[in-house]
Amino acid sequence: MLSTRNIHYQAGGKKILQGIDVDFEPGSFHVIVGPNGCGKSTFLKVFSGELKPKEGTVTYDGKDVFKMDKAKLAQRRAVLSQQPALFFPLSVEEVVMMGRYPHFDFQPGPKDEAICAEALKRADMADFMEREYLTLSGGEKQRVQFARVLAQIWEQKDTTRYLFLDEAISHLDLKHQLQLLTVARALSREGVTVIAILHDLNLSMSFGDRILFMKEGKMVAHVRDHAQVTTELIKEVFDVEVRIMRQGEGEAPVMVM
Amino acid sequence: MSRKKNKYFLPLLGILLFLTLIAAIAFGAVSIRPDEMLSSLKHYFQGQRPASIYEAVFIQIRLPRVLLCAVTGSVLALSGVLMQGLFRNPIVEPGLAGTSSGAAFGASVVFVLSSSFSPELKIYANTFLVPLMAFAGGLIATFLVYTLARNARSVSIISLLLVGIAVNAVALSGTGFMSYIARDPQARDITFWNLGTFARATWTQFFITGAVSIVIFIYALRFSKQLNALLLGEEEASYLGVDTEKLKRRVMILNTIMVSVATAFVGVIGFVGLIVPHMLRLVIGSDNKKLLPASMLAGSILLVMADTGARLLLAPAEIPVGIITSIVGAPVFIILLKRSNILQKGGQHA
Numbered sequence: 001m002l003s004t005r006n007i008h009y010q011a012g013g014k015k016i017l018q019g020i021d022v023d024f025e026p027g028s029f030h031v032i033v034g035p036n037g038c039g040k041s042t043f044l045k046v047f048s049g050e051l052k053p054k055e056g057t058v059t060y061d062g063k064d065v066f067k068m069d070k071a072k073l074a075q076r077r078a079v080l081s082q083q084p085a086l087f088f089p090l091s092v093e094e095v096v097m098m099g100r101y102p103h104f105d106f107q108p109g110p111k112d113e114a115i116c117a118e119a120l121k122r123a124d125m126a127d128f129m130e131r132e133y134l135t136l137s138g139g140e141k142q143r144v145q146f147a148r149v150l151a152q153i154w155e156q157k158d159t160t161r162y163l164f165l166d167e168a169i170s171h172l173d174l175k176h177q178l179q180l181l182t183v184a185r186a187l188s189r190e191g192v193t194v195i196a197i198l199h200d201l202n203l204s205m206s207f208g209d210r211i212l213f214m215k216e217g218k219m220v221a222h223v224r225d226h227a228q229v230t231t232e233l234i235k236e237v238f239d240v241e242v243r244i245m246r247q248g249e250g251e252a253p254v255m256v257m
Numbered sequence: 258m259s260r261k262k263n264k265y266f267l268p269l270l271g272i273l274l275f276l277t278l279i280a281a282i283a284f285g286a287v288s289i290r291p292d293e294m295l296s297s298l299k300h301y302f303q304g305q306r307p308a309s310i311y312e313a314v315f316i317q318i319r320l321p322r323v324l325l326c327a328v329t330g331s332v333l334a335l336s337g338v339l340m341q342g343l344f345r346n347p348i349v350e351p352g353l354a355g356t357s358s359g360a361a362f363g364a365s366v367v368f369v370l371s372s373s374f375s376p377e378l379k380i381y382a383n384t385f386l387v388p389l390m391a392f393a394g395g396l397i398a399t400f401l402v403y404t405l406a407r408n409a410r411s412v413s414i415i416s417l418l419l420v421g422i423a424v425n426a427v428a429l430s431g432t433g434f435m436s437y438i439a440r441d442p443q444a445r446d447i448t449f450w451n452l453g454t455f456a457r458a459t460w461t462q463f464f465i466t467g468a469v470s471i472v473i474f475i476y477a478l479r480f481s482k483q484l485n486a487l488l489l490g491e492e493e494a495s496y497l498g499v500d501t502e503k504l505k506r507r508v509m510i511l512n513t514i515m516v517s518v519a520t521a522f523v524g525v526i527g528f529v530g531l532i533v534p535h536m537l538r539l540v541i542g543s544d545n546k547k548l549l550p551a552s553m554l555a556g557s558i559l560l561v562m563a564d565t566g567a568r569l570l571l572a573p574a575e576i577p578v579g580i581i582t583s584i585v586g587a588p589v590f591i592i593l594l595k596r597s598n599i600l601q602k603g604g605q606h607a
Binding site for chain 1: 345346347479481482483485486488489490492493495496497498499500538539542543544546
């Protein structure tokens, strides 16, 4: 269980996070949504252990994340951001192998190489192994980064693994958005705690087991059930009028602007 | 080019370096034949005096000079790789953090002050005080850049670059002022030193620079994984378990030591640290595990060639080697930039 308690964060005198208490249970696909500047990305940096909050605690299975060994943490927690800016000539294989860095000392073993190949396959980039990273399109680059992140937390561990997606699908076409989210959901079914910041509310509802609504650095709602997503909630969080079309049992509703 | 075909690249560079060294030793104001090199070495290790003037030139002048040149080249190239990785910018120079201009200022102060020294003291000043002050100048300038660029908890790369430009400008004007108030011969010393020269190479200088280069190479190679991860960005590297603040600090320290030591003995030599890593990135990519050793070898080759040119072109007079590296280096660099896509891609970043 990943738990945050009373998270406060300030930057330049502006209160960005104002007391967020939330539990992310393992084996679920969690989605965080909210308007621009509501603190989603800052919150992700805080609970991933990258940014120390002014106040409050983040615990992974009861252990304070800011007291953990960074290298150890990296063996079971991976983060995919929007689009890492890489300007140096590297092969796709070399980029994906970076995901294995927390796991080997100096020389990657055959196991690491096998995992990289598998991860590329899973990101639908199997044929790109030998390619120059800089020659790829934006979407292809992002899929390589996804493979890198998959390789990082590939192996089953005794402790929970975590995968965080920070607006990771923004540059992908529809097919690969779905494909990436499908792989992430499959991982959540293997027990990985997946937490994704998404913009598309319909994707959020069809993939998210739980959806966290944020506004102005606070948690507005943490829903478990599609029935809890109402027009009033959307109006409150995004200040937008929508119609919600409910479908059959077990199917995500569709939101129309 | 496929990277898999490049496993012969390092041995190839090694052979090329060996041939370059032999050629550089052989040619000069006096030519030395290979059999003279061997017999000179034999006499030296047997504790005998050199049998001929050629043997003496070889063991006392040519060999230390060529070897110092080789290790200096390797240090500069190594430093280039580290700095480019640290700043995540493939067109960064080792001198950017103020190290070489600070060292130049330190040296120029000694050149001007030493005019009031007695002749004996002057020799002493040139052998010990110049390297010492250059080293101190390099350290102080880099420390200044690093401290000023630091805010609250972390050092941002952009502010490091900008503060570096400012501190470089101050150090350069300091050096300029020193040459302005200097008398003719000292001003000439300052100019020569600013352009880099191996004319005063000694064995001691070679051993010090060589030891520094090897120790730092081994140390840097241990960071190759972390340096690679840093290419993705500080945040991504951090998510991969890299303590980025610690890494940045360490790389800065390594770089300062390397550049200060290299600059202290031979003066400021530009472009080697910029061009060598850049050319190699185009051929073997940016994986530091391959790039670091390849850069050391290629840096040696390039600088030894440049110094041989410096000795031969206007023989028996000498051209400062820095002039050669810049004249050859700048156009090559521009051609490389035009041909690679880094100019477009890196532009948004720089």
